[in-house]
Amino acid sequence: MTGFLIRRLFGIAVTLLVVCAVTFCIFYLLPNDPAVQFCGKDCPPDRVAEVRQQMGLNAPLIVQFGRYVLAIFAGRTMGSGSYAVQCHFPCFGYSFQSGRPVWDLMMDRLPTSASLAIGAAVIWLLLGLAAGVLSALRKNTWIDRTVMVATIGVAALPVYFTAMILLYVVVVVLGLMPYPRYVAFTDDPFGWVQNLLLPWTTLALTFAAIYARMTRSSVIETLAEPYVRTARAKGLRERRVVGRHGLRPALTPIATMLGMDLGGLLAGALITESLFGLPGVGKLFADSLAKSDQPVVMGITLLASFFIITSNLVVDLVYAWIDPRARVS
Amino acid sequence: MTLLEVNDLAVEFTTAEGIVQAVKGIDFAVARGQTLGIVGESGSGKSVTSLAVMGLHRGAKVTGSVRFEGTELIGAPDETVRRLRGRRMAMVFQDALTALHPYFTIGDQIAEAHREHHGSSRKESWARAVEVLGDVGIPEPARRAGEYPHQFSGGMRQRAMIALALSCEPDLIIADEPTTALDVTVQAQVLDLLMRLKDERGLGIIVITHDLGVIARVADEVLVMYGGAAVEQAGAERLFTAPRHPYTRGLLESLPRLDAADGEPLHAIPGNPPSLLAPPAGCVFHPRCPVYAAADTGQRELCTAARPPLRLLADGHRNACVRSEETT
Amino acid sequence: MTTRQDTITDGPLLEVRDLGMTFPVPRGGLRRAAGIKAVDGVSFGVSPGETLGLVGESGCGKSTTGRMLVRLLDPTAGRVDFQGEDITRISQRALRPLRSRMQIIFQDPFASLNPRQTVQQIISAPLRAQGTAAAVIRREVRDLVGLVGLAPEHLERYPHQFSGGQAQRIGIARALATRPALVVADEPVSALDVSIQAQIVGLMERLQRELGVAYVFIAHDLAVVKHISHRVAVMYLGRIVEIGDKEEVYDRPAHPYTKALLSAVPLPDPAAERVRERIVLLGDPPSPANPPAGCTFHPRCPKAQDICGSETPLLRISGAGQRQVACHFPEN
Numbered sequence: 008m009t010g011f012l013i014r015r016l017f018g019i020a021v022t023l024l025v026v027c028a029v030t031f032c033i034f035y036l037l038p039n040d041p042a043v044q045f046c047g048k049d050c051p052p053d054r055v056a057e058v059r060q061q062m063g064l065n066a067p068l069i070v071q072f073g074r075y076v077l078a079i080f081a082g083r084t085m086g087s088g089s090y091a092v093q094c095h096f097p098c099f100g101y102s103f104q105s106g107r108p109v110w111d112l113m114m115d116r117l118p119t120s121a122s123l124a125i126g127a128a129v130i131w132l133l134l135g136l137a138a139g140v141l142s143a144l145r146k147n148t149w150i151d152r153t154v155m156v157a158t159i160g161v162a163a164l165p166v167y168f169t170a171m172i173l174l175y176v177v178v179v180v181l182g183l184m185p186y187p188r189y190v191a192f193t194d195d196p197f198g199w200v201q202n203l204l205l206p207w208t209t210l211a212l213t214f215a216a217i218y219a220r221m222t223r224s225s226v227i228e229t230l231a232e233p234y235v236r237t238a239r240a241k242g243l244r245e246r247r248v249v250g251r252h253g254l255r256p257a258l259t260p261i262a263t264m265l266g267m268d269l270g271g272l273l274a275g276a277l278i279t280e281s282l283f284g285l286p287g288v289g290k291l292f293a294d295s296l297a298k299s300d301q302p303v304v305m306g307i308t309l310l311a312s313f314f315i316i317t318s319n320l321v322v323d324l325v326y327a328w329i330d331p332r333a334r335v336s
Numbered sequence: 337m338t339l340l341e342v343n344d345l346a347v348e349f350t351t352a353e354g355i356v357q358a359v360k361g362i363d364f365a366v367a368r369g370q371t372l373g374i375v376g377e378s379g380s381g382k383s384v385t386s387l388a389v390m391g392l393h394r395g396a397k398v399t400g401s402v403r404f405e406g407t408e409l410i411g412a413p414d415e416t417v418r419r420l421r422g423r424r425m426a427m428v429f430q431d432a433l434t435a436l437h438p439y440f441t442i443g444d445q446i447a448e449a450h451r452e453h454h455g456s457s458r459k460e461s462w463a464r465a466v467e468v469l470g471d472v473g474i475p476e477p478a479r480r481a482g483e484y485p486h487q488f489s490g491g492m493r494q495r496a497m498i499a500l501a502l503s504c505e506p507d508l509i510i511a512d513e514p515t516t517a518l519d520v521t522v523q524a525q526v527l528d529l530l531m532r533l534k535d536e537r538g539l540g541i542i543v544i545t546h547d548l549g550v551i552a553r554v555a556d557e558v559l560v561m562y563g564g565a566a567v568e569q570a571g572a573e574r575l576f577t578a579p580r581h582p583y584t585r586g587l588l589e590s591l592p593r594l595d596a597a598d599g600e601p602l603h604a605i606p607g608n609p610p611s612l613l614a615p616p617a618g619c620v621f622h623p624r625c626p627v628y629a630a631a632d633t634g635q636r637e638l639c640t641a642a643r644p645p646l647r648l649l650a651d652g653h654r655n656a657c658v659r660s661e662e663t664t
Numbered sequence: 665m666t667t668r669q670d671t672i673t674d675g676p677l678l679e680v681r682d683l684g685m686t687f688p689v690p691r692g693g694l695r696r697a698a699g700i701k702a703v704d705g706v707s708f709g710v711s712p713g714e715t716l717g718l719v720g721e722s723g724c725g726k727s728t729t730g731r732m733l734v735r736l737l738d739p740t741a742g743r744v745d746f747q748g749e750d751i752t753r754i755s756q757r758a759l760r761p762l763r764s765r766m767q768i769i770f771q772d773p774f775a776s777l778n779p780r781q782t783v784q785q786i787i788s789a790p791l792r793a794q795g796t797a798a799a800v801i802r803r804e805v806r807d808l809v810g811l812v813g814l815a816p817e818h819l820e821r822y823p824h825q826f827s828g829g830q831a832q833r834i835g836i837a838r839a840l841a842t843r844p845a846l847v848v849a850d851e852p853v854s855a856l857d858v859s860i861q862a863q864i865v866g867l868m869e870r871l872q873r874e875l876g877v878a879y880v881f882i883a884h885d886l887a888v889v890k891h892i893s894h895r896v897a898v899m900y901l902g903r904i905v906e907i908g909d910k911e912e913v914y915d916r917p918a919h920p921y922t923k924a925l926l927s928a929v930p931l932p933d934p935a936a937e938r939v940r941e942r943i944v945l946l947g948d949p950p951s952p953a954n955p956p957a958g959c960t961f962h963p964r965c966p967k968a969q970d971i972c973g974s975e976t977p978l979l980r981i982s983g984a985g986q987r988q989v990a991c992h993f994p995e996n
Contacts, residue, residue: 234434234435234436234437237437240390242419242421245414247452255439331439331486489948519721519722519949523930525946528944548858549931553931553934573934576933577935588932592862593932594886595933596891604859606863609859609860
């Protein structure tokens with residue numbers, strides 16, 4: 008088991024390094040010059056050259072990359088002379104726009120994104136699993152057909168459309184809630200829920216539809232397995248046959264999907280955050296991309312990869328816990 | 337005393353392509369201490385029949401009569417049949433690797449059935465699981481009960497499947513291709529085990545298989561099925577030495593045998609098995625039947641007019657062929 | 665069988681020497697991969713126009729051997745000579761012209777036929793690969809279809825429109841399209857119903873008589889192998905334990921495993937079954953990943969002695985004929 012973990016962690020490190028290298032190359036090849044970005048539009052050419060020197064942009068690509076990766080673990084002194092700034096571990100550089108460390112920017116925004124993702128996941132899981140299981144157990148009845156038509160419809164709706172409708176109906180017409188703004192859970196748990204309910208629902212609906220369809224087909228497939236027939240042949244009650252012998256294996260692939268989706272969303276739900284003006288990592292990414300704030304964009308890309316890869320590992324561990332065949336001896 | 341009596345059993349499925357008459361007009365009976373072999377090729381309806389007896393068809397239309405110790409099961413409340421399943425009549429499936437649940441230990445799966453039917457405690461039911469695993473010849477049953485199906489070898493898994501069936505001391509065991517997934521040396525062990533249990537406990541056993549050798553080894557009475565119909569039934573020895581139905585004869589002649597003399601040719605049955613969606617009119621075997629092929633037009637009408645039922649002959653042999661007199 | 669004498673020419677068609685296949689086992693960390701010996705030191709020959717049966721239980725390496733014969737797998741040891749040429753180490757490109765002379769057919773007829781191609785396209789594929797002229801191909805395919813007992817109108821249909829037996833006929837027609845000298849048949853009838861099995865076995869026998877093709881017939885069904893083979897090799901855990909003329913191996917088995925195997929097959933004869941003496945082997949065949957030392961059969965062998973656990977017996981001539989057996993204590 009420890010051997011397995013060590014191997015997987017090593018794999019994660021290698022993958023992250025590759026992601027890092029690819030993102031780095033992409034930004035290096037982009038036409039806009041970081042020195043110009045940093046210095047400002049009307050910067051004279053000699054000043055740009057100076058900044059370029061200070062930022063270490065004249066060094067070969069591989070050296071710049073090495074410095075970047077090293078800084079993440081060891082911190083780094085940026086610039087030189089009177090401009091020298093100490094960037095502490097974990098150093099992802101400074102934002103060109105605000106001049107703040109990228110790490111601090113991301114960590115400020117992370118609670119918002121995590122709140123949005125986890126809350127939405129709870130909603131879509133409850134909705135999706137319930138609808139999917141119900142549909143599978145009532146296969147080919149009007150209930151099944153209604154659920155399937157509804158999920159197709161919901162999955163087809165663009166997020167911004169759902170968001171607009173919800174905002175208009177709930178906030179404007181019915182006045183049930185204020186316009187959402189982020190309130191930290193630690194400050195006001197009730198306000199946290201009240202303000203995030205609309206973004207949660209918006210984000211969760213599409214996922215719920217997809218999860219319902221996945222769950223339905225997975226449950227139908229599992230209930231046709233020979234071991235479910237064996238459970239019936241043993242004379243178990245139908246509830247036990249379905250609940251214990253059928254649902255557990257059927258939900259294993261859903262757990263995999265959840266891990267991947269949640270991992271991706273932790274680093275920001277770009278559209279939903281932008282629509283509701285929530286100050287999450289996704290919104291930060293969108294803003295930084297628009298302003299070519301290269302260090303921030305790179306930092307978030309790495310953060311997102313880290314979440315996705317880590318959640319992959321968690322999924323594998325959960326799998327081994329559920330399915331004895333997947334356990335490594 | 338007759339343990340199980342099946343009369344005029346029919347099973348119908350509705351599929352996207354139409355209604356499939358999987359079996360029709362099946363009769364047979366099994367007594368305690370007796371082994372009935374049901375033999376047939378794929379699509380003959382032999383497995384469909386066994387699932388119908390156990391009440392395991394979902395979404396299919398099952399008609400006719402299945403009486404277990406006098407209790408009618410067709411049309412009985414689900415709860416009545418469920419209480420019999422696993423307790424009084426148990427099933428051994430073909431491939432134990434897929435038929436046992438991959439997530440639960442062998443012991444847990446056996447104990448679960450015992451708890452359901454006997455209301456026993458976790459401890460009692462586990463002890464029972466270890467006991468039956470020992471009965472079927474699994475070494476170190478106390479340790480192996482805690483293992484998962486994938487940790488068992490093929491032969492041990494099939495023994496565990498039999499242990500599961502035995503756990504509530506049933507009166508009837510239906511074994512559907514119990515050794516088809518096994519190697520021949522392991523098959524011999526499993527068949528011996530089944531026969532020993534039958535003798536020791538006076539079980540009624542139905543063995544369903546495509547393998548005539550397995551039938552010859554274990555069956556007292558044999559029912560031959562083809563295309564969803566019963567075509568012949570007789571005592572095992574009679575059936576193999578004096579088969580009456582042209583299909584049974586064809587089957588035996590097309591079988592390569594270890595005890596055959598060298599150079600003895602195989603006589604294949606021409607053509608292909610019938611489609612269950614659009615079965616041939618009358619006797620389902622007639623398009624492949626040598627007797628039909630050799631007959632003249634007037635005689636042929638006998639074969640195509642209606643599906644012939646099994647008819648009892650003077651010697652206890654039952655044959656569905658309308659021209660059986662000429663075929664013996 | 666008279667056919668064999670008629671068609672045998674000088675020299676073997678296929679000569680296999682010390683063939684071995686070790687599959688690597690991925691092990692984590694810095695430990696070295698141990699490897700599973702699926703096939704180990706297998707040697708045999710096949711003459712033109714004869715059938716060698718390769719029997720054994722699951723995991724004995726018979727299918728792996730079959731795949732190595734036609735280089736679907738590259739052996740890790742030993743060599744295969746086909747028509748006097750070592751094909752073990754030649755490149756895939758150099759192998760291509762040989763492919764027309766050696767073919768393989770598989771157990772699942774549907775899995776080996778492209779569902780999007782018509783029968784015409786499937787059967788003509790090997791001919792097109794050879795660059796045969798279109799007019800010739802059309803005539804050849806028509807002949808082949810007739811040869812395997814299908815009708816010309818079947819040519820425009822797709823595999824799913826056929827039954828298992830018919831699909832296997834299509835597979836055989838494709839294998840025979842280039843008039844190969846050798847066909848490796850890997851469990852060609854085990855997915856088929858008994859009544860259809862006999863049709864395919866009969867077809868293969870007829871084609872051998874008419875075309876002089878040699879078969880390596882791989883199967884677990886001892887009765888089918890007995891029926892179709894001239895010579896038989898019995899495999900256990902990656903090795904040949906007995907090989908010889910069919911009559912000798914079946915009627916006077918020399919290896920205790922062969923004997924037990926034959927006695928375990930139920931005969932379709934209840935009277936004979938009742939009085940038959942059976943050797944019931946204990947346990948399951950061991951895993952090739954962890955084979956017993958010495959003779960791999962010794963833990964299940966009723967005749968095992970001390971030497972069997974330490975020394976691996978080699979194939980030796982036993983008895984009057986050419987039959988060889990790998991046992992320290994062969995039956996008389």
